Amino acid sequence: LFGLMDQYLKNDVFSIQKSIVDHVEYTVARSRFRFDDFEAYQATAHSARDRLLESWNDTQQFFKDRNPKRVYYFSMEFLMGRSLLNSLSNLGIKDQYAQALKQLGFDLEVLAEQEIDAALGNGGLGRLAACFLDSFATLDLPAWGYGLRYQYGLFRQNIKDGFQLEQPDFWLNFGNPWEVERVHVSYSVKFYGRVDEEMRNGRSVHKWIPGEMVEAVAYDNPIPGYHTSNTINLRLWAAKPSGGFDMEAFNTGDYVNAILNKQKAEAISSILYPDDRSYQGKELRLKQQYFFVSASLQDIVRRYKDSHSNFEEFSNKVALHLNDTHPAIAVAELMRMLIDEEWLEWKEAWNIVTRVFSLTNHTIISESFEKWPVELMESLLPRHLQIIYEINRVFLEEAKKKVGSDFGRLARLSIVEEGSVKTIRMGNLAIVACHSINAVSQMHANYIKSTLLKDFCSIWPHKFQSKTNGVTQRRWLAFGNPALGDVITKWLGTEAWIKDLDIVAGLRQHASNPQLHAEWNQARYQNKMRLAQHIYNISGIRVSVDAMFDAQVKRIHEYKRQFLNLLSIIHRYDCIKNMAADERKRVVPRVCIFGGKAPPGYEFAKKIVKLVHAIGEKVNNDPEVGDLLKVIFIPDYNVSVAELIIPACDLSQHISTPGSEASGTGNMKFAMNGCLILGTLDGSNIEIRDEIGQENMFTFGVVVDDVPRLRTEHRNFQPPREFQRVLGMIRDGIFGFKDYFNALCDAVDGETGDYYLLGRDFLAYLEAQASVDTAFVDKEKWTEMSILSTAGSGKFSSDRAIREYAEQIWRVEPCKRPV
Numbered sequence: 113l114f115g116l117m118d119q120y121l122k123n124d125v126f127s128i129q130k131s132i133v134d135h136v137e138y139t140v141a142r143s144r145f146r147f148d149d150f151e152a153y154q155a156t157a158h159s160a161r162d163r164l165l166e167s168w169n170d171t172q173q174f175f176k177d178r179n180p181k182r183v184y185y186f187s188m189e190f191l192m193g194r195s196l197l198n199s200l201s202n203l204g205i206k207d208q209y210a211q212a213l214k215q216l217g218f219d220l221e222v223l224a225e226q227e228i229d230a231a232l233g234n235g236g237l238g239r240l241a242a243c244f245l246d247s248f249a250t251l252d253l254p255a256w257g258y259g260l261r262y263q264y265g266l267f268r269q270n271i272k273d274g275f276q277l278e279q280p281d282f283w284l285n286f287g288n289p290w291e292v293e294r295v296h297v298s299y300s301v302k303f304y305g306r307v308d309e310e311m312r313n314g315r316s317v318h319k320w321i322p323g324e325m326v327e328a329v330a331y332d333n334p335i336p337g338y339h340t341s342n343t344i345n346l347r348l349w350a351a352k353p354s355g356g357f358d359m360e361a362f363n364t365g366d367y368v369n370a371i372l373n374k375q376k377a378e379a380i381s382s383i384l385y386p387d388d389r390s391y392q393g394k395e396l397r398l399k400q401q402y403f404f405v406s407a408s409l410q411d412i413v414r415r416y417k418d419s420h421s422n423f424e425e426f427s428n429k430v431a432l433h434l435n436d437t438h439p440a441i442a443v444a445e446l447m448r449m450l451i452d453e454e455w456l457e458w459k460e461a462w463n464i465v466t467r468v469f470s471l472t473n474h475t476i477i478s479e480s481f482e483k484w485p486v487e488l489m490e491s492l493l494p495r496h497l498q499i500i501y502e503i504n505r506v507f508l509e510e511a512k513k514k515v516g517s518d519f520g521r522l523a524r525l526s527i528v529e530e531g532s533v534k535t536i537r538m539g540n541l542a543i544v545a546c547h548s549i550n551a552v553s554q555m556h557a558n559y560i561k562s563t564l565l566k567d568f569c570s571i572w573p574h575k576f577q578s579k580t581n582g583v584t585q586r587r588w589l590a591f592g593n594p595a596l597g598d599v600i601t602k603w604l605g606t607e608a609w610i611k612d613l614d615i616v617a618g619l620r621q622h623a624s625n626p627q628l629h630a631e632w633n634q635a636r637y638q639n640k641m642r643l644a645q646h647i648y649n650i651s652g653i654r655v656s657v658d659a660m661f662d663a664q665v666k667r668i669h670e671y672k673r674q675f676l677n678l679l680s681i682i683h684r685y686d687c688i689k690n691m692a693a694d695e696r697k698r699v700v701p702r703v704c705i706f707g708g709k710a711p712p713g714y715e716f717a718k719k720i721v722k723l724v725h726a727i728g729e730k731v732n733n734d735p736e737v738g739d740l741l742k743v744i745f746i747p748d749y750n751v752s753v754a755e756l757i758i759p760a761c762d763l764s765q766h767i768s769t770p771g772s773e774a775s776g777t778g779n780m781k782f783a784m785n786g787c788l789i790l791g792t793l794d795g796s797n798i799e800i801r802d803e804i805g806q807e808n809m810f811t812f813g814v815v816v817d818d819v820p821r822l823r824t825e826h827r828n829f830q831p832p833r834e835f836q837r838v839l840g841m842i843r844d845g846i847f848g849f850k851d852y853f854n855a856l857c858d859a860v861d862g863e864t865g866d867y868y869l870l871g872r873d874f875l876a877y878l879e880a881q882a883s884v885d886t887a888f889v890d891k892e893k894w895t896e897m898s899i900l901s902t903a904g905s906g907k908f909s910s911d912r913a914i915r916e917y918a919e920q921i922w923r924v925e926p927c928k929r930p931v
């Protein structure tokens with residue numbers, strides 16, 4: 113029985129083959145003798161899922177028995193990407209599956225390409241949440257992710273004549289083998305309506321009479337850890353019409369309404385908002401936030417009450433983490449549940465709330481601090497508005513004691529922002545309730561303390577801390593770049609780095625070893641060939657793998673300064689054109705790779721996408737330039753495309769205006785893969801420099817403290833002639849569409865004054881680019897820098913970040929299920 117109880121799906125090649133072929137027949141319902149790649153993928157995915165579920169069930173049972181303190185990670189976004197290879201590799205059975213499929217006539221790598229990315233996120237914040245889940249599981253932490261099961265993930269980016277076109281992301285069309293619908297795990301979520309107040313045994317009680325009810329149904333996604341028996345859970349909620357389908361209305365012919373109600377309900381979890389800047393006043397966005405928060409808190413309280421009769425232990429058993437302010441309504445929701453449904457006194461409830469919640473802030477630009485019009489909150493969540501007002505009243509009382517009659521500060525601290533449109537500041541609400549607020553890099557922490565959240569830092573310095581971001585070296589190195597991973601394992605003599613990235617520091621002693629150099633470059637060469645093939649497949653352009661592959665891949669945003677990169681490319685092109693033939697021989701060939709989605713409503717960003725194509729059109733077809741310079745835009749940048757680009761690049765650019773990128777995580781992935789960084793002293797670039805050494809990367813530009821002054825002094829700043837020349841070439845229509853691109857030029861040299869300081873940094877940037885070229889021709893030097901870049905990236909593992917969160921914020925311990 114014990115054997116049966118524990119591991120009973122066998123992982124020998126024959127058992128795996130049987131399991132796959134059985135799923136072809138019984139799950140995919142195709143003949144076991146004739147099925148194509150996609151069906152083979154589906155069957156293989158289901159076979160892998162069986163093994164995940166076994167470990168998942170046992171892990172959840174173990175947590176139930178041990179009842180440890182759990183951490184719940186609330187996020188509106190989880191940018192998971194593909195799961196097949198990641199799951200098989202974490203379970204340590206990839207080779208067996210590859211062999212089993214080979215004997216069946218299939219290639220596991222080819223099948224893996226059949227999987228559609230789970231793109232339930234916009235960018236940094238969403239991918240960080242996904243990396244954190246991988247570390248939660250690998251570190252055996254009793255953790256859960258909670259979010260929304262969007263029917264449509266982030267839009268697909270199609271390029272037509274160089275313009276971005278958004279297409280819906282039908283990622284669920286062929287089902288999703290990586291999720292389990294939990295029909296029995298569902299909760300009603302209330303909206304609108306009114307609040308009745310009545311006195312009951314001397315106490316005023318509030319009864320929220322909702323105007324609308326929606327059902328939240330759970331979909332569980334097992335998350336395997338690396339080489340551990342623990343598999344944790346990501347629970348995503350889907351909206352369904354409550355009380356099922358309103359047949360009554362249907363039979364009385366009012367079926368249109370019945371259908372509309374159904375769709376209205378389902379609309380809540382239908383689509384991911386594709387703009388990672390701000391959504392002032394979009395009711396559906398607030399509905400989405402409250403919907404998943406309410407369902408998650410009902411689920412958490414239900415689980416807690418399964419083994420506790422009162423709430424005394426709640427803050428010792430539960431840590432609730434808010435991934436930015438998007439789930440901040442959870443503060444008011446837990447207060448409502450504890451007071452209106454569990455009958456706790458206000459003080460008791462607030463005591464619990466302030467002990468369980470913690471927050472991560474991911475932004476620097478103030479406009480992405482979410483604010484909801486009071487009017488909207490009043491109609492959608494009337495009881496929560498009452499609670500938020502009371503939280504604010506009590507808070508301002510306390511704050512007055514600290515800041516006295518400095519009404520300016522009190523007004524800035526207030527959760528309620530007065531003004532023409534009264535709004536609720538979700539950031540302030542979260543900061544008032546949370547016992548910890550962390551920044552995502554040291555630079556970001558300093559910035560928050562000195563500007564953004566100065567008022568709060570001064571009254572609650574103890575609440576603010578920094579937890580520098582990290583990325584999982586499983587997906588982003590060991591599994592995503594096996595060629596280089598094998599070289600690392602060989603020279604370290606162990607695979608232990610996959611679970612403890614600090615071990616890669618051991619490569620330092622070999623950094624100038626020619627044998628390692630040869631193997632290192634061989635691995636990177638393979639990856640460059642693979643990317644070059646992909647570029648040819650999508651663009652018909654042949655790029656030389658001996659050229660430097662230089663990538664800037666991230667969401668398109670003014671502060672990330674893709675435009676600065678483009679201006680330097682125009683400068684490089686112009687120089688090549690004006691060179692004598694012999695001089696051209698000394699030019700270091702470069703392939704400039706861009707990738708990234710522009711938020712649909714963000715005109716500036718959409719113009720940047722077009723400009724990359726316009727410049728590419730000119731440069732890539734200029735016979736005088738040939739292979740010396742290529743400009744490539746890789747469409748539909750997502751997790752899977754990143755896994756193709758990152759192992760293949762020699763240089764990556766992270767050139768945001770200092771004080772604008774909270775951290776960045778792409779930089780960490782590139783550095784880990786031995787790709788050198790060209791960057792500004794912004795976000796986590798600074799910590800990467802501190803870890804790998806200034807001499808192993810390229811930095812340039814103004815420093816954060818000078819930015820405010822330089823912005824004010826723009827009037828008397830004369831941009832360098834090189835800068836004006838390249839802007840002139842755009843304005844003159846060298847790349848066509850001159851009127852269309854004018855706005856881009858106006859933003860940096862017009863009266864508005866170059867807010868992101870492109871003109872200020874241009875010459876320093878060109879100099880840095882020149883030193884990049886010089887370094888690249890010295891292959892040995894470059895390879896040594898590449899090895900030392902990987903060797904110094906230990907700190908940037910999400911395992912380190914999560915260990916810090918667990919010890920210093922959530923106070924949760926590993927809970928490893930014995931095998």
Ligand SMILES: CCc1ccc([C@H](C)CC(=O)N[C@@H]2O[C@H](CO)[C@@H](O)[C@H](O)[C@H]2O)cc1
Nearest residue numbers: 236237388389390474480773774775776777
């Ligand atoms: C309200 C709309 C909205 C949606 C998402 C966001 C995200 C917070 C934006 C984001 O992804 N920020 C990025 O978070 C990364 C992970 O911490 C950081 O590495 C990046 O620097 C930061 O831009 C802001 C506003």
